[in-house]
Amino acid sequence: MQSIKYSIQDIKERLRNSKAVTILTGAGISAESGVPIFRGKNGLWKNFRPEDLATPEAFKREPGLVWEWYDSRRQTLSRLKPNPGHFAIAEIEKRVKDFTLITQNVDGLHQLAGSKNIIELHGNIWRVRCLTCGKVAENRDVPIKILPFCECGGLLRPDVVWFGEMLSDDNLTRAFVASDNCDIMFVIGTSGVVHPAASLALRAKDEGASVVEINIENTPLTASADATFLGKAGEILPQLL
Ligand code: OAD
Numbered sequence: 001m002q003s004i005k006y007s008i009q010d011i012k013e014r015l016r017n018s019k020a021v022t023i024l025t026g027a028g029i030s031a032e033s034g035v036p037i038f039r040g041k042n043g044l045w046k047n048f049r050p051e052d053l054a055t056p057e058a059f060k061r062e063p064g065l066v067w068e069w070y071d072s073r074r075q076t077l078s079r080l081k082p083n084p085g086h087f088a089i090a091e092i093e094k095r096v097k098d099f100t101l102i103t104q105n106v107d108g109l110h111q112l113a114g115s116k117n118i119i120e121l122h123g124n125i126w127r128v129r130c131l132t133c134g135k136v137a138e139n140r141d142v143p144i145k146i147l148p149f150c151e152c153g154g155l156l157r158p159d160v161v162w163f164g165e166m167l168s169d170d171n172l173t174r175a176f177v178a179s180d181n182c183d184i185m186f187v188i189g190t191s192g193v194v195h196p197a198a199s200l201a202l203r204a205k206d207e208g209a210s211v212v213e214i215n216i217e218n219t220p221l222t223a224s225a226d227a228t229f230l231g232k233a234g235e236i237l238p239q240l241l
Helices: 008-016 056-061 063-078 084-095 109-113 169-180 197-206 233-240
Strands: 020-025 098-103 118-120 123-130 136-138 156-160 184-188 210-215 227-230
Touching: 008 184, 008 227, 008 233, 020 084, 020 169, 020 197, 056 063, 063 123, 063 156, 084 098, 084 109, 084 233, 098 169, 118 169, 169 197, 184 197, 197 210, 210 233
Parallel strands: 020 098, 020 184, 098 118, 184 210, 210 227
Antiparallel strands: 123 136, 123 156
16 A cells, blocks of 8 residues: 555544545445446456446336346345445544545445435435336335336336436535535545546545545546555555544
């Protein structure tokens, strides 16, 4: 684990003196829980094509196939638990006055670890949305019925953001505010290639925040980050407490 400019102790000190902290997470925070990440040699997008499974067109074409894929991910997730990285983030929230967690993950593991103020940029796999009446509801059925229908008779879809879809305005505005107003932003376990999430750290930096990255490898953000700690989030994050 290394960061040229700052040590873990330096960051710990900064964290202690910060009034507003924002954390952005990606699939890497859940990797140590056993959730597959998207990119890289064993990533989900190596074996599946997003355009077949994670677009509104794919759902229109073959809703059963898309639901089968989400059902299999839900089945996997139902057996998994938060890891020390998730728990450390929940603990940081308790110690900071103004704290926001922005996650790109849909797995719900941050909530299970106790995180409260969360912006789920890409939705949540444990919610469904009716294509007819628009109602959003929690649904934890494992396995889920293929195809699931709403009480109004409309087809339900996973309440997640697919490729080609817009993020919710409300979530995006809250994420911008949290990025623009923090003293320190941690960017954890994301490859930093999907926008707008990837641009949040640069906004934070432009507004004067320190940006600290935790990842097992360098990313496009590394060159602009104030510090990058290379290693597993579940091992590095607990050291900040
Ligand atoms: P990626 O799969 O693109 O990136 C995961 C990142 O986690 C990589 O940079 C890994 O190096 C890092 N990583 C893996 N294990 C780690 C560990 N134990 N500790 C720290 N870092 C680790 O996932 P995301 O960046 O989250 O979007 O992907 C962004 C979005 O692309 C996802 O939300 C999803 C996907 O397509 C939608 O579905 C809309």
